[in-house]
Amino acid sequence: MFLILLSPPPPPLTFLKPKPKLLLLPPTKSSLKPLNSTKLPSPLPSNPTTTRKPHHHPLSQTRQSLNSLKPYLLSQAKPILAGWLCGLVSVFSLSKLVPKVGKLSTVLTNVDALRLRDEGLVLGALVLARLVASYWQQALLWDAALNAVYRIRCYVFERVLERDLAFFECGDGSISAGDIAYRITAEAADVADTVHAVLNVSEGFLCLFNLCHGCNVLYIRVYDTNLQVKPDITCWDTKHTIVPSTMQLSAMAAQMLIISPTLSLISAVLIPCMALVIAHLGEKLRKISKEANKSVAALSAYLHEVLPAILFVKANNSELCESARFRKLAHTNLSEQLNKKKMKAFIPQMIQSIYFGALFAFCAGSLVVSSGSFDGCSMVSFVTSLVFSVEPIQGVGKAYNEWKQGEPAIERLFDLTRFSSKVILKLDVIDLDDVTGEVKFCDISFRYGDNMPFVLNGLNLHIKAGETIALVGPSGGGKSTLVKLLLRLYDPLSGCILIDNHNIQDIRLDNLRRHISFVSQDITLFSGSVAENIGYRDLMSKIDMERVEHAARTANADEFIRKLPEGYKTNIGPRGSILSGGQKQRLALARALYQNSSILILDEATSALDSRSELLVRQAVERMMENHTVLVIAHRLETVLMAKRVFLLRDGKLEELTRSTLLGGHHDLAASTGLVI
Numbered sequence: 001m002f003l004i005l006l007s008p009p010p011p012p013l014t015f016l017k018p019k020p021k022l023l024l025l026p027p028t029k030s031s032l033k034p035l036n037s038t039k040l041p042s043p044l045p046s047n048p049t050t051t052r053k054p055h056h057h058p059l060s061q062t063r064q065s066l067n068s069l070k071p072y073l074l075s076q077a078k079p080i081l082a083g084w085l086c087g088l089v090s091v092f093s094l095s096k097l098v099p100k101v102g103k104l105s106t107v108l109t110n111v112d113a114l115r116l117r118d119e120g121l122v123l124g125a126l127v128l129a130r131l132v133a134s135y136w137q138q139a140l141l142w143d144a145a146l147n148a149v150y151r152i153r154c155y156v157f158e159r160v161l162e163r164d165l166a167f168f169e170c171g172d173g174s175i176s177a178g179d180i181a182y183r184i185t186a187e188a189a190d191v192a193d194t195v196h197a198v199l200n201v202s203e204g205f206l207c208l209f210n211l212c213h214g215c216n217v218l219y220i221r222v223y224d225t226n227l228q229v230k231p232d233i234t235c236w237d238t239k240h241t242i243v244p245s246t247m248q249l250s251a252m253a254a255q256m257l258i259i260s261p262t263l264s265l266i267s268a269v270l271i272p273c274m275a276l277v278i279a280h281l282g283e284k285l286r287k288i289s290k291e292a293n294k295s296v297a298a299l300s301a302y303l304h305e306v307l308p309a310i311l312f313v314k315a316n317n318s319e320l321c322e323s324a325r326f327r328k329l330a331h332t333n334l335s336e337q338l339n340k341k342k343m344k345a346f347i348p349q350m351i352q353s354i355y356f357g358a359l360f361a362f363c364a365g366s367l368v369v370s371s372g373s374f375d376g377c378s379m380v381s382f383v384t385s386l387v388f389s390v391e392p393i394q395g396v397g398k399a400y401n402e403w404k405q406g407e408p409a410i411e412r413l414f415d416l417t418r419f420s421s422k423v424i425l426k427l428d429v430i431d432l433d434d435v436t437g438e439v440k441f442c443d444i445s446f447r448y449g450d451n452m453p454f455v456l457n458g459l460n461l462h463i464k465a466g467e468t469i470a471l472v473g474p475s476g477g478g479k480s481t482l483v484k485l486l487l488r489l490y491d492p493l494s495g496c497i498l499i500d501n502h503n504i505q506d507i508r509l510d511n512l513r514r515h516i517s518f519v520s521q522d523i524t525l526f527s528g529s530v531a532e533n534i535g536y537r538d539l540m541s542k543i544d545m546e547r548v549e550h551a552a553r554t555a556n557a558d559e560f561i562r563k564l565p566e567g568y569k570t571n572i573g574p575r576g577s578i579l580s581g582g583q584k585q586r587l588a589l590a591r592a593l594y595q596n597s598s599i600l601i602l603d604e605a606t607s608a609l610d611s612r613s614e615l616l617v618r619q620a621v622e623r624m625m626e627n628h629t630v631l632v633i634a635h636r637l638e639t640v641l642m643a644k645r646v647f648l649l650r651d652g653k654l655e656e657l658t659r660s661t662l663l664g665g666h667h668d669l670a671a672s673t674g675l676v677i
């Protein structure tokens with residue numbers, strides 16, 4: 001009856017240390033549980049360990065997502081406005097182009113070379129303007145969408161870095177590194193697609209004025225009751241969804257009212273009905289999309305855990321087991337994605353079938369009721385108008401669904417930024433330029449969760465400036481926890497920690513951590529050169545190569561570094577994969593030495609060294625003891641004996657051990673102190 005050329009579909013809407021999870025069970029059904037990686041924090045968690053999620057009304061969810069995006073869209077006002085302007089030019093060119101094509105047929109029949117040339121030139125200019133403007137419209141709107149998402153990504157990552165250690169460490173309610181990585185990479189890309197779709201839709205609003213002309217040409221032709229398709233209505237661009245839709249809708253409504261007010265009113269009931277159906281299906285699509293996103297995040301989390309542990313997987317012949325676990329997660333993802341795609345395909349069909357079904361019923365019923373009060377021609381014209389009004393409603397629905405599909409990605413991304421820290425930062429903090437390194441733990445009590453046992457219970461310790469003390473104790477006794485409190489990764493439940501008689505809660509956090517160098521139990525190295533890893537603290541400024549080499553020599557690392565293919569410039573691979581365990585540890589020591597802080601914490605720092613290296617490192621540490629406060633957590637008697645005083649941490653309290661106790665070789669010493677004697 002009439003031909004509508006649809007435009008091509010819009011573009012598809014499209015480190016943290018992972019905790020090793022050992023799974024030695026065969027791939028039975030129960031062992032193939034997806035990793036618990038997709039638990040979401042509550043949007044405004046006052047307690048990061050809380051997992052209960054308040055129920056959100058879909059509209060408030062949409063408002064929240066829009067509010068989250070708003071500042072980023074406003075920051076891109078210039079390219080957005082420029083893009084819309086290009087859209088306006090593009091639509092204007094089209095509106096002029098359509099009647100021109102119609103006129104061309106008349107010019108061609110009455111051959112007039114001069115007119116033909118003029119018309120051809122105008123036509124060419126309009127086509128060119130349309131092409132160029134369309135290109136710039138897309139380019140500018142993508143520029144805005146991608147720039148907005150770049151800013152969102154940076155903001156989200158900064159907020160993630162600001163989160164308490166508990167968010168990453170405390171199993172219940174925490175989000176895995178893989179899930180976080182997925183949100184900041186792939187889901188942020190989805191947000192860019194959604195933002196672009198929204199901007200493209202909004203552009204339609206600006207085109208309202210301009211389209212009046214073009215649309216009217218189209219509609220007037222369609223209203224001809226003889227229903228002859230004119231050449232100038234064969235081209236209709238449906239890309240500019242909402243406003244052309246609005247225009248189309250009002251023009252059709254007017255025409256329908258003229259033909260039959262009763263029938264029009266009956267048909268008008270259809271519009272709110274369809275809006276309700278669209279809203280309902282859109283909400284369903286949002287939920288399905290969220291599940292689909294979660295299933296991809298679970299896959300990503302799994303890969304982030306397993307691939308770094310490939311050595312363990314191979315050594316344990318676990319390839320089959322891991323392949324089965326992967327299949328299970330991939331299959332869940334397959335069903336979720338399929339659900340999403342099916343829903344996306346279902347929605348337009350559903351809307352159309354409801355519409356045409358109801359339309360048919362109304363028309364048939366009305367014909368009977370009106371008992372021939374209007375002729376077949378008017379009926380056809382009425383139906384034509386109604387059919388044309390379906391398209392804009394569908395257009396609005398399509399835009400709405402694009403948004404609904406992208407909404408979960410926006411929610412999940414911004415969920416990462418909504419938290420209140422348990423480590424409260426005061427406003428009136430002080431900066432300490434130099435510290436002597438005196439540390440006091442005063443009556444410290446701490447536990448990781450409300451229902452967990454106390455790890456530290458009324459602990460007191462006074463470390464004098466420049467003193468070296470060793471902490472020993474059974475595994476799980478709380479030695480590393482004590483260090484975490486000193487670094488203010490957690491705050492004690494009661495008591496306080498003083499550095500140079502200043503409560504650490506009164507010292508600016510970055511200033512506090514600048515005065516403490518920490519070599520942790522699990523060595524953390526990044527891909528990059530040896531020099532970058534040692535001079536990590538100056539990575540963003542200028543690394544002092546002399547200090548790097550000096551630190552490496554002191555930590556007995558210089559010798560092996562020079563043997564590497566490019567010496568200090570050698571890239572050590574992800575997590576220092578090209579180095580041996582002992583080499584990694586010496587590099588970490590060199591890094592701590594480079595930082596030259598007043599307080600040095602070595603948590604099992606010499607455990608992976610051979611006895612020769614350990615001796616050299618011990619000498620280095622002994623040299624550092626002269627002007628540093630050193631806290632060594634050790635399991636080796638030789639390391640422990642370097643310290644001036646040795647404390648046993650057991651049952652949340654400290655007990656000083658005398659040298660004679662340590663050297664006396666009591667039977668139960670190894671069991672009670674965890675020392676390797």
Ligand SMILES: Nc1ncnc2c1ncn2[C@@H]1O[C@H](COP(=O)(O)OP(=O)(O)OP(=O)(O)O)[C@@H](O)[C@H]1O
Nearest residue numbers: 169170448455473474475476477478479480481482
């Ligand atoms: N993030 C955490 N959430 C909950 N409990 C934790 C967390 N970290 C440690 N714990 C618990 O706190 C206790 C003390 O742990 P910590 O790591 O301080 O012991 P440790 O003395 O350093 O042990 P090791 O010598 O084996 O390294 C342990 O029972 C441990 O299970």
